[in-house]
Amino acid sequence: EAQVTQNPRYLITVTGKKLTVTCSQNMNHEYMSWYRQDPGLGLRQIYYSMNVEVTDKGDVPEGYKVSRKEKRNFPLILESPSPNQTSLYFCASSRGTGSYEQYFGPGTRLTVT
């Protein structure tokens, strides 16, 4: 089944404790992206990657890191999480150039206390 998977689905952590949210797609998509969803603010892009080893900042990149060493994986790293990073996070992928349609993962609900 073609899908985008994220792990973990739920995470409660404390301020300053480094964490990684994994994202993997099995559709051989070139483009991958991370969003955060907050009430009233919609989907805000954190980082995106047009292809392996190519990453770019989105609208809200502060406090986040990403890497794209393999085509299928695009982990989101929070080096020192803070309470304002409490949010619902989505990973998405698409075929890339020539295609707008994005396929989303199921989401990761992160709480930072």
Place this chain on the structure above:
Amino acid sequence: QQQVKQSPQSLIVQKGGISIINCAYENTAFDYFPWYQQFPGKGPALLIAIRPDVSEKKEGRFTISFNKSAKQFSLHIMDSQPGDSATYFCAAGDSNYQLIWGAGTKLIIKP
């Protein structure tokens, strides 16, 4: 900054009624206008999309109306059903195949 403005933020419609959600954009270079549907606990999924050379697109009970001169587009859900209760996002696609998102509309269909 490129923006897509979506309204209303929330909407309650009776079963069988018409749900209408509106979006407005600024950048005339946008080339693709999708609507995504998100159910609780799930990621958004593409519902229907339109290109700017077409004024209307219909898929079942869902219709996009597009007004290029006004830089507006809307989603109409005919004969709204409780199963349509979800959050709906509009977006606009730029020349880099990036999507710029509206803030979302939470739709509740009352039985």
